[in-house]
Every structure is written in structure tokens, then in C-alpha cells.
Amino acid sequence: MRVVQIGICGLGTVGSGVYEILKRNGGLISSRANCAIEVTHVGARRDHPNCDTQSTRVSRDVFDVAKDPDIDIVVELIGGTSVAFDLVMMSINNGKHVVTANKALIAENGAEIFAAAAQRGVTVAYEAAVAGGIPIIKVLREGLAGNQINWLAGIINGTSNFILSEMASKQREFADVLKEAQEKGYAEADPTFDIEGVDAAHKLAILASIAFAMPLNIEDIYMEGITQLQPCDVTYAADLGYVIKHLGVARQTTEGVELRVHPTLVPVSCLLAGVNDVLNAVMIHSDALGSSLFYGRGAGSEPTASSVIADIVDISRVIDNPPSTWVSALGCQLEALDAPKMVPMECVETCFYLRFAMRDTPGALSDATKILAETSISIEAIVQKEQPAGADFVDVIVVTDRVREAECKQAVSQIEALSTVHGSVVTIRLERLDD
């Protein structure tokens, strides 16, 4: 039986998970791969308390793994885009296949990495880079190979989803939940990447590239995080039958491709609305299949390791076959990728949730709705809350029909200019996800 030798670089949360699962489920995994898979070299600056690596060669310098002539597949789990990039490129140049869980690396340097791999005749696999244990890369590249993708929308950042779930179920403040997420180890000490949408944007770039056969593109992703969300909007949304989720949305329209990451109201009847805590889910709408949804753990040691091992099995099974018969890195042949026209954010059409504080005087509401009517914005729902005792203003919530971002902004600035309206209009996009 063919023995495929694995070198694991980085023995942190994910690396130790890969090591342990390969040991625990080795027989089963070999039977599925139809070859023996053995970890024969580990590159890690320090030992991991849960990993007994005594029977494995361990190097403190990860580059020693990439230089090891016996290694077939280098598993990059050190993270970041500097050392990881050098390690992946050295591995490729040394004729090794690469498996990585590094979304930033693929989103930012994927083009260069995939081109180098194609030239050297090796594979770079990255299932674990998007939505952790959910095999969403495989679903998009292979399972839906017959489909044109119309759009996809994903809850692809676990930390943001944990914070939003807690805000919704317990009426908590953003800052308060963030602190708990950091204590629980869900959010990094510097949580910017998670809560400002950068991490979700990296993953969206990868999904969109496969879905639309376009080059990886993070520059053109509109990005908005969850730091500005108020608990009252979470509550008002619930009253109207919506849940606020942080979504990555990629949509192919007649005007081009939209890529955006932002808080979004989704109807409570949509399965995405029921995805809570650190769970991830990606909804896909494609021409043949219609709507489909893929749900599971988007982070954590063994869920992420599950995807890393699926990649290892896929590569191991076909390792001696000609590269032209492997699944291409981004689904289509690299030379078939085509940069589409990108739709600028002001031209993107969504529904909107608007909230503003209004002095409850005769005609005030009518002035506001008149502005919406004059901008041709249809109102799906409007609620004027009761005036709290002693307050000067009442909250007014409007749910609009689909309208271009620029037109909504124009109406919003006119509403803000009304003498009866106090402060700015809170504006959150809303997607029905039903077509």
C-alpha cells in the first residue's frame, strides 16, 4: 500500500487536532484514501500539551519540514501571511503538495500560490480556510459543478455570530459580549479582524472566486462590521420578524458582481436566522439546484482539522495521477478565470431597516414618508413606538422594499435634515434571501 508522508507545520489548536484525529481514526482514514497516511515530521516552535509526538520527528524550524525529501504533503497551520507564505512557496518549489487553513494567505496571495503550484505540478488545498469544518469549498467546486451560482450569503465569522446571538437572546450590549467572547477564547486579544468584517471578507473573496470563476479580489469587497449595532435594533428587528446576522454576500447581477460584508436583517423563517453561537452556515442560490444551505462549526480544533484531513485524503488518493485530472484550485482552470465588472456599493440594491428618533408632532411622520415616496422607495412596514414617559422623541422604524444604496442614502440625509428628526438615521441592510 502506498504510504503518503505528511509534515505538519504549526502545532497549535488546529495542528494538534489534525495530529490527534489522524492517530485516532487512522484505519478508517486509510481505508477511505486507499493508502496509508503517516505524519512523519512536525515543525513547531514548541510542544503541544495534548500531542504526544515522541514517535515523530520534530523540528523547531518549520522550513525543515519543507526541505524534508520524504514529505509528500506539507500542512501549513502557522497562520499569518509572512512566514506562512514563505513556507508554502518553499514547499511548492520543493515539489510538495500543500494543505492550509489560512484564509488570509489564500485570499491575499492565492493567485501567486496557485500559479506556482500549477507550474510545479502540485496541489494547494484549503477547505479549512472557509467555514471551518463545513466542506463548502468541495460543495462549490464539485458538488455544484453543473450550476451557475446566482448568489451566496454566509455567516462565516463565528465570533461575530456569537456576539449577535448573545445580543439577540439576552438583550446584551455589544461591548459586554465582546469581552466575554475574548475571555472564552472565541475572539483574539485584538478582535478587529473578526468584528470589523476583515476575516469574513477574506472568506467571501475565496467563495466568490469559485462561485463566479473570477480572480481572488478583496480590494472590491465592501466591509462593515458589527461594532455599531445597538441592542434596541436587535429587539426592534425581532418584533418585526427578523434576526440581525453578519453576512458575507456575493451576488451576480446583470450589472456585475457585488461583494459585501455587513450586518443584515434576515427573516426569521430563513434557516440562516436559526444559526446561532459560533456556528457557521452558507446559503447558495444556483440555477439548477435553487437554494441550498450548508451548516456546521466554523472554527475550533477538531472541526477545522476535519477539513484539513479531508484535503489530505483527497490529495493522497490521487497523488500519483496527472495534475490535469485534479480539481482545479478555484474550480475552473486558472486561465479561465475572468475579472467581472464589479458593482460599486452605491449601486447595490437591498431592502433597508431604518430607525430614527422623531418628535411626535402632527405631520412629522408624514414628512418622513413623503421623502421616501419622492425617492420612489416603497415601504414594507412602518412602526412608530410609544413615547416613553419623559422622552422628547419616539422611535420610528421603517422597512423598505428593494432600493439602490445611493437612493436610500439620499432619502436618509433628507430625513435627517427634518426639524422633527433628532440625530442620525440608523440604517441596516435587509435581505429576504428568497429568490
Place this chain on the structure above:
Amino acid sequence: MRVVQIGICGLGTVGSGVYEILKRNGGLISSRANCAIEVTHVGARRDHPNCDTQSTRVSRDVFDVAKDPDIDIVVELIGGTSVAFDLVMMSINNGKHVVTANKALIAENGAEIFAAAAQRGVTVAYEAAVAGGIPIIKVLREGLAGNQINWLAGIINGTSNFILSEMASKQREFADVLKEAQEKGYAEADPTFDIEGVDAAHKLAILASIAFAMPLNIEDIYMEGITQLQPCDVTYAADLGYVIKHLGVARQTTEGVELRVHPTLVPVSCLLAGVNDVLNAVMIHSDALGSSLFYGRGAGSEPTASSVIADIVDISRVIDNPPSTWVSALGCQLEALDAPKMVPMECVETCFYLRFAMRDTPGALSDATKILAETSISIEAIVQKEQPAGADFVDVIVVTDRVREAECKQAVSQIEALSTVHGSVVTIRLERLDD
């Protein structure tokens, strides 16, 4: 570029979908397969109104396709297990790869078919046989290759789910909705396979075989359909926070493997509870990933065709590679499949929903609960409904903790023997699906 020649046998709902999608998305599909895929022969007893087959060779005898020396892949979409079996075996013997959407054929004759294919060095792919367009076979065989599966639970019969969804949302009677389903073409003129659970059992046998590396086994599946369900139980379940779904459940326990198909109460907070109409979903619980869920259309022309084409692409890409490098038909190597100990239904442990009509006299409820206590059955919830004016009995609903089927039955027959209890106890299993 390599040209892979496809022969489609059967030009009904699914066959016409395959034909049309290959035409519509041909360029994209070729780019994903890295070869040209051409339908060069169609076997169909009659033309399909939506299919323009003028430029394709058409035979009225499907066996002509299996005999066509130019055909690489025979797509069997005629259904049934007699002609379809002969066609698939002839195709294999003639050295052709096979793609089929035929769940009955795979569940009943899979062992013989896969063995013949392995011997002849061809592939038999059947993604479309389970859950239509959801790539659940690929997920189980490849995406979760690193995992031991603990259990899976699926809504895998669209007709049953449509009927249950209508009963729940509109308080309709079973027979009434079934009639509508037949008129809409969801249910066959003879709907037995759908509503008695046979179709779901076929699919469950396939999923369980892959999940637990066991031979296909439909004989040992416990099977119960939805024909006995009363609207009042759907309503009472909803009042208690549950939705009744028809589930196929496969579970690996310390005592062996359970395979069963039956109506089941699931908590409304479980994503499966939100899967309505003809939609399908499969929830999987595995050691590394934990819970995951895969949702989409389980039937229909293009959703099913989507899976057929994914199989065609997978085969076409690797068609010239050695068979040992293909994904094995049931995930593991055929010789590694091992028949596990099967758990007989009376030893299966689930929670239960019980309903009985009771004369509301002092001590009556206490007599019933005493029986449950003496059988060591814990009560999770108990509700005694108000006595309708003029009625002699009140409805009592009990939700139990986990208990063996045999012990529950014993308690139920004792409750039925009480002089205060009228008629039989309605018994429906309940699964929390949270571990």
C-alpha cells in the same frame, strides 16, 4: 481536449433536466471537468417536449446506448429495478461508467452492482439517489473523510415533508393534503413508497452504509410512515415546542447500529424543524466536526440533474486514471465493509410523546404517572388539556425522557388497561438531536 461521451437513458423529468443543463452550462462544466462533455446518444421510448434532441442520436431501445462503443458514461434515469438493473449491468460489462439517480436500485442491488463495477474497472456514481440536489454522498464519502459518524438524521422524503408541513401550518388532515400532493405531482398515483417510508428507507440504507462502513442493508430498517398522524398531535407538539418530521435515523451505539424511519418530534430550535415543503435536509453528528447540516431540494428535474452532472464531472475528470485512485463506491474499500451488530427496535432508546384520552376523575392522572414511574420512565413534560364541553374525556400529553422502546410499550399497554383511559395511547418518538 479529451471528449467524454455521455449516453442518457430515460428522458423524463430528470433526464430532460440533465440534457438541458449540459447544453445551457456546457462551457462552465467543461472548464470545471477540464475536458469536453458531450451527450452523443439518448435512449428513450418517447421524445420529451422540452428537449430538442435533433442533433443527438436517439434510440428507442435504451440497451442500444449501453452497446454504443463510443459512449464513456451511461446515465441511467429510467427508474425501477428490473430494466434499470439489466441496463446498468450491461453498461458495466461493456466497460462503461454509470451514473444513476435510482435509490431503489442502489439500496437493493448495490452490492452486486458495485462488485461488478470494481471487477470491470469502472465507476458507478449515485449522488442523485439520496436527497436529490444536496451533495450528501460527496459530503459523507469525502468531506467528512476524517470523521467517525455517530449518527445522522434526515428529512429525505419530500412528499412526506410536504404533507407534514401543510398539516402543521394549516391544521389540515393527512388524506386531504395527500390528495393535493398527488394533484401537484409531488406524490405518485400509488404513494405507498413515499408515505409508508419505503423511499426514505432506501435512502437511509445508502447513507448508513457510507457512514458506518457497513454493507447496504434494507432488511433491518424499522419502517413507519406518516399515514396514522392526526392533526391534533401536530398541534399539541407545536404547543410543547416541537415539530413533527418524518426522519430517517441511523445511529452507532455501543450496542450496535440502529436504522429506523418514522415520524419524530424534533425541538423547534433544531434547524431540521425549519425544513418545510418538499425540501430535504440531512443532519450529521460526527466525532471531529460535531453537528453539521446539509439542506436543499430533494427532488425535481434540475435539482436532481444537478447531482447527476456533478457525478458526470467527477468521473470525466479522472476517467483515464487507475480505478484504485477513484473514490470508492461506499466510501471505504468494498472489502473493508463490515456487517455490524444491528440493534433490534425494542432495544432502541428515544424520548416519546404519548397522548391518551382520560376520564377526568380524581386519581386518574396519578394512576397513569405511577405506571411510568414504576417503569423508570422520567417525565419531561405533562399537559392535561381542558375538557371540551360535552366530552367524556380529556387529552393527556406526556413527553418522556429517553427510554427503551420495549419499556415504553410495556408502560403504554398498562396505561391502556386503566379503566379511566379510553382507547389506545398514541405514541410518537421524539429526538432532541443535540448530542
